[in-house]
Amino acid sequence: MASSMTKIFRSAVKLSKHHNYGAQRCFSATAVTNQSDDIKTVTLIPGDGVGPELMQSVKEVFKAGGVPVQFDEIFISEVMDHQHAGVDEVVESLKKNHVALKGIIHTPTGGTGQLQTLNMKMRNELDLFANVVRCRTIPGVKTRHSNLDFVVIREQTEGEYSALEHESVPGVVECLKIITRAKSERIAKFAFDYATKHGRKKVTAVHKANIMKLSDGLFLESCRQMSTLYPKIEFEAMIVDNTCMQLVSNPHQFDVMVTPNLYGNIVDNLAAGLVGGAGVVPGENFSKDYAIFEPGARHTFSQAQGRSIANPTCMLLTAANMLQHLNLEVYAKTITDSVERVIKAGKVRTQDLGGYATTHEFTSAVVNNMR
Incomplete structure (x- = not known):
């Protein structure tokens, strides 16, 4: 794994000399400059439902690809116990890192509790006024309409x-x-x-x-x-x-x-x-100073929690968009291309795409395609 990925990214870095990428464990020191300040820190919010499982897929792919990103992980939820973090901790982390990768936080339905949800509090505290969802047809995903590519921007x-x-x-x-x-x-x-x-x-x-x-x-x-x-x-x-x-x-x-x-x-x-459902559409949120990347369709898929059947495509593409935002274009393109090759080949499909593969099997296929 290490030698294969090193060869790929050594060539990529030569083609992108204006970028200065940090070294990771699966990189040879000769492939990139080994400086700790090249590694970017990103706030990670796993979310509820299948969110933590999908974040694990991201971590595995990042490790395999030697992505120079480390995570400041914060658990926050409206359905879990009070020991988890609050919005203040998320805001403090974002003020340091300015970028976050976020799973979906479940919002309880009805009741007479707090009217303002955790998601709303975060958006208001950080002034995340713009939500952007790009809906694009992915080759290999069967849909009624082909060649779609449009963007929904929401206040x-x-x-x-x-x-x-x-x-x-x-x-x-x-x-x-x-x-x-x-x-x-x-x-x-x-x-x-x-x-x-x-x-x-x-x-x-x-x-x-x-x-x-x-x-x-x-x-x-x-x-x-x-x-x-x-x-x-x-x-x-x-x-x-x-x-x-x-x-x-x-x-x-x-x-x-x-x-x-x-x-x-x-x-x-x-x-x-x-374009294929909640499992394939990435999203992102912007304010003047901060960016949070999360799935475009906000469903926690809680019924699949712990069953390893969720499609990690959406979260991987969301993470790739985050890397693009961080000017780590080589890594972003490698992950995006690998995900799309797996889907187009059609041999490894999760249940939502008509297959039987587990979350782990799909993630492993993406890693193998990165070689």
Whole structure:
């Protein structure tokens, strides 16, 4: 393993001399510069359900690939005991590391407890206003539509997820939806900047301004005004219910979609189903100073916990995107290519992709493909 990987990455490093990669245990000291300050520290939040198992797959692949990353691991959960860490520890870790790899944290349904979830607290504390999910067809995954590649960008710090609910009189609950011009303009600018940077041609604003004329009307107006600053990017607006219908009937028309909080959550999951399900779609969250990488479809798959049947594709691709963000492009491409080769070959498939392979078997196949 060590000698095989060393040969590959020695060649890769020669092609990328402007990068300075740190040495790991499975690297020869002659392959890269052996300096401890080359190793990047990333906050790791395993999450609930199958999250810890998927993180183990990431660790195995990183070790096999000699990835110069070490983890500051923090366990946080709403369903486990009080001995686990709180949001404050996560925030402190992020302030040092600025980048995190995160599993999905389960949010209990209903009840009269804390209205603001751990996820919401983290997003608000770190101002993680932009959630980005790229929905891309992976060769070898059977789907109804082929050659899909579009991006859903969601504002995730306000809207219906403001945790402002109260029972005004017995049997009557009011839930406040908060939309502000400042945050609407910010997410609109983020979407147009993303489209410009990644060579995208169109931005679609998803809304329900025909019914929620003031709140969604403000969001739509902000997106429309921002579009005038980007004349090379086509702009269109689409009502959210029509958007869902168009996604399942003609998804190729979409390129970049920008949405308020609730609609983005729904569209994310619908879009994930178009390209193979929650097991294959990575996601990422951004603020001005921080980036958290997590699965694009937020399901803990708790019923599979401990059974080694979860698909690690999503978490591995999420980790690869994180490496890209850290300017570790060679490692990111190697992992992404290896995952996609395994899927395309079709010999090792987890249950969600129609196979019988375990999480460990799929991970081992990815490692073998990295040789």
